[in-house]
Amino acid sequence: MRTGIRPTGGCSAAARILLALLIPSAVLLATAVWAAGTHGIAVDDGPPAVWGTPLGRMADPEREQAMAELGRQLFFETRLSANDCMSCATCHRPELALTDGQATAVGIYGDRQPRNTPTLTNIAYAASLTWLDAGVELLEDQARLPLFNTEPPEMGLTSEAQVVDKLKQDKKYQAMFARAFPEQSKPLTLETILQSLAAFERTLVSYQSPFDRYVYQGDHEALSDSAKRGMQLFYSRRLGCVTCHHSWNFSAPLRTDLEPDTEATFHDTGLDVTEFAASQNGFKTPTLRNIAVTAPYMHDGRFKTLAEVITHYEQGGGEGVNKSGLLRQFSLTDKQRTDLIDFLNHLTDKQFIERMIKSDPEPDRLLPEHCSP
Numbered sequence: 167m168r169t170g171i172r173p174t175g176g177c178s179a180a181a182r183i184l185l186a187l188l189i190p191s192a193v194l195l196a197t198a199v200w201a202a203g204t205h206g207i208a209v210d211d212g213p214p215a216v217w218g219t220p221l222g223r224m225a226d227p228e229r230e231q232a233m234a235e236l237g238r239q240l241f242f243e244t245r246l247s248a249n250d251c252m253s254c255a256t257c258h259r260p261e262l263a264l265t266d267g268q269a270t271a272v273g274i275y276g277d278r279q280p281r282n283t284p285t286l287t288n289i290a291y292a293a294s295l296t297w298l299d300a301g302v303e304l305l306e307d308q309a310r311l312p313l314f315n316t317e318p319p320e321m322g323l324t325s326e327a328q329v330v331d332k333l334k335q336d337k338k339y340q341a342m343f344a345r346a347f348p349e350q351s352k353p354l355t356l357e358t359i360l361q362s363l364a365a366f367e368r369t370l371v372s373y374q375s376p377f378d379r380y381v382y383q384g385d386h387e388a389l390s391d392s393a394k395r396g397m398q399l400f401y402s403r404r405l406g407c408v409t410c411h412h413s414w415n416f417s418a419p420l421r422t423d424l425e426p427d428t429e430a431t432f433h434d435t436g437l438d439v440t441e442f443a444a445s446q447n448g449f450k451t452p453t454l455r456n457i458a459v460t461a462p463y464m465h466d467g468r469f470k471t472l473a474e475v476i477t478h479y480e481q482g483g484g485e486g487v488n489k490s491g492l493l494r495q496f497s498l499t500d501k502q503r504t505d506l507i508d509f510l511n512h513l514t515d516k517q518f519i520e521r522m523i524k525s526d527p528e529p530d531r532l533l534p535e536h537c538s539p
């Protein structure tokens with residue numbers, strides 16, 4: 167039981183919580199210094215060592231930092247889109263824990279995307295990327311999708327040169343690419359753009375929510391009484407949330423140095439009424455960290471509030487043909503529903519969101535006139 171809070175067969179909720187509390191603070195102290203350092207923000211102890219290290223981290227921290235710093239600039243860079251209007255952060259907005267507040271995303275030409283913009287909270291640990299594609303495992307590969315997608319277009323690029331030529335004209339980027347990729351004679355390429363974005367994304371680690379303070383730092387005041395009751399409900403067999411929202415990340419299984427071969431899993435909570443239903447097994451279980459700020463919910467953004475999501479689960483999920491057998495019907499009193507929502511609200515990491523907001527190198531940038539507001 168590596169994560170401390172993964173439920174096992176006969177283990178009661180109380181015992182599980184107790185186990186989690188017993189994780190010694192020495193472990194915390196031994197934790198490697200993390201992402202914060204790359205943003206000019208005070209360095210702290212980083213995430214608990216029991217979380218493991220996501221795959222893809224580099225042996226050379228200085229090199230990694232140079233790439234992550236470059237990736238941070240690129241994440242907010244509108245020249246990554248065909249018309250200079252859109253960056254990754256247009257959809258993955260810092261103040262919304264890297265979501266966009268819309269049911270489904272909108273590309274540079276106004277095309278509605280088929281799916282909701284997921285948070286990138288702790289994305290480096292994910293065993294698979296995107297809502298339903300088991301084949302996208304590397305952040306480097308994923309970043310190619312929004313840049314070049316055509317059906318419908320997101321950032322609208324049609325060639326490597328289109329973006330490389332623009333960035334080459336900027337002395338700042340010339341210097342940053344040379345620093346991050348010193349061994350390459352032509353350091354500014356699509357490949358190095360993707361590698362830098364991925365290095366930045368591996369710093370998007372959220373580990374300072376009240377839940378974390380309660381579980382890892384023994385701060386009993388970090389959760390309200392109502393949130394503590396909600397936590398009991400969340401971990402209860404009756405509700406079964408944790409059968410899919412696993413581990414410390416409340417998400418689909420994770421892939422780390424401790425468990426490098428974890429298989430991706432997908433579940434349909436009965437919402438998939440599209441043509442996908444027959445061909446695939448549903449959607450990735452998203453993390454519930456920062457869930458209070460990432461509405462609307464589900465792959466198609468159909469639920470505006472957490473109360474709506476919970477009502478969906480109380481009914482045993484929706485009607486989709488591939489509905490998971492792990493869903494169970496249950497009923498909550500109004501007070502219990504409030505408790506459960508209160509627990510979910512305590513998964514919000516204000517420091518993470520603050521860090522994301524401060525990551526924007528140019529928050530007051532003016533977009534070209536042709537960009538619609």
Ligand code: HEC
Binds near residue numbers: 241274312
């Ligand atoms: C037009 C809005 C939009 C833009 C711009 C955008 N994304 Fe996304 N992003 C999405 C949507 C929507 C999804 C879900 C796609 C799917 O599952 O089909 C997503 C998914 C992701 C995922 C996978 C998350 C997960 O939980 O599996 C990552 C990582 C990601 N985006 C990173 C980026 C990066 C890096 C950029 C910039 C190069 C970027 N995104 C630009 C909307 C956007």
Ligand code: HEC
Binds near residue numbers: 432433449466472
């Ligand atoms: C069968 C596995 C499973 C169980 C059990 C389950 N979930 Fe989920 N959960 C998912 C999947 C898969 C999604 C994404 C579904 C979609 O988009 O269609 C999801 C989505 C969510 C979301 C929205 C996340 C977002 O970013 O949009 C919340 C909130 C949530 N679940 C909470 C819960 C709670 C609370 C419980 C227990 C009452 C629970 N889940 C039980 C698999 C599950």
